[in-house]
C-alpha cells in the first residue's frame with residue numbers, strides 16, 4: 490500500500506481483531522459472517538451507518554473491501570456477506586465460528602437515512618448487491634414509523650443464487666413492505682418470476698412521488714435501472730446507488746479508486762445520480 494504516513498492518521502489504517510460468532514451459507518459461493526470485535530473499547534468505537542464498508546483481512550493473505558450488511562440498530566455484532574471470487578475471499582470462506590479475522594473501518598459516506606424520514610423507499614438489487622441495501626432495509630424496519638412504504642425488487646441468476654432467503658418472510662410480513670423477486674433462469678420447482686431485474690422494475694412501476702430509489706448490483710443492471718428510473722419520472726437526486734469499484738487504502742490516500750475528482754472510498758461509495766452525472770467518469 491503506498492501511503493504518505495505523515496498525511497494520514499495511522500490509527501485509521503490499523504486493523505483490529507474480531508471473532509467469528511456465526512457463519513451462514515447463503516448460496517454455493519456466498520457466506521454471511523457474523524463477527525464480534527474482540528476489544529470492548531474498539532467495539533464501542535466502531536459506530537457506522539448503513540452503506541459504509543470495512544476492509545477485512547487475513548494475516549499473510551490480504552485485505553478485501555466489504556459492505557457492512559448488518560444494521561447499526563442491532564449493535565451486538567457486525568455482519569458481512571461475502572462472495573468467493575479470489576484470493577482473500579476464498580481464504581475468508583475457509584473460516585469457521587471461533588476463528589479470528591481482522592478489520593479496519595468503518596469507511597465511506599453511507600446512506601443519508603436520517604434525511605429520508607417520511608419517504609417511500611424503493612430498493613432495486615441484483616445478486617450480492619442486496620448486501621449493502623439489506624443494512625438499510627433492516628435499519629428502516631427497526632425504525633418503521635419514520636418511513637413510508639417499502640418496495641424491494643430483487644433478482645439473481647437462479648433461485649439458488651438468492652441471498653438472505655431466511656429474511657424474506659419477515660420482510661413480507663412487515664407493514665407496507667412489498668417484496669418482488671425474479672431470477673434470470675428458473676430451476677426445477679421454481680414457481681416465481683423469471684426475467685431480468687429491469688423488466689420487473691418496469692412492471693412494478695413504482696411512483697416517484699415522495700420516494701427515494703436505491704440500487705446496487707452488477708454494473709450492467711445498475712446502468713439499465715438508472716435509465717428506467719429516470720424514464721419513470723424519478724429526478725436524479727431521488728436516485729441513489731452504491732459503487733463497488735476496486736479499492737486499496739479505503740481512506741482517500743492511495744488514489745486507487747478515484748473517478749474524476751472524486752474518491753469512491755471517501756466521497757462515496759454512495760452517490761446520487763446527480764453526483765454521478767457531474768463526475769461523468771467510467772463507473
Ligand SMILES: Cc1cc2nc3c(=O)[nH]c(=O)nc-3n(C[C@H](O)[C@H](O)[C@H](O)COP(=O)(O)OP(=O)(O)OC[C@H]3O[C@@H](n4cnc5c(N)ncnc54)[C@H](O)[C@@H]3O)c2cc1C
Nearest residue numbers: 553554555556570571572574575576577578620733734735
Ligand atoms: C465499497 C465496496 C463494497 C463491497 N462490498 C462487497 C460485499 O458486501 N460482498 C462482496 O462479496 N464483495 C464486495 N465487494 C467486492 C470485494 O471487495 C471483492 O470481491 C474482493 O475484494 C475480491 O477480493 P479477492 O482477493 O477475493 O479477489 P482477487 O483475487 O483480488 O480478484 C479476483 C477477481 O475479481 C476481480 N475483482 C476484485 N475486486 C473486484 C471489484 N471490487 N469489482 C470487480 N471485480 C473485482 C479481480 O479483478 C479478479 O478478476 C465490495 C467492493 C467495494 C469497493
Ligand code: FES
Nearest residue numbers: 737739743744754
Ligand atoms: S482506496 Fe485509496 S484512495 Fe480510495
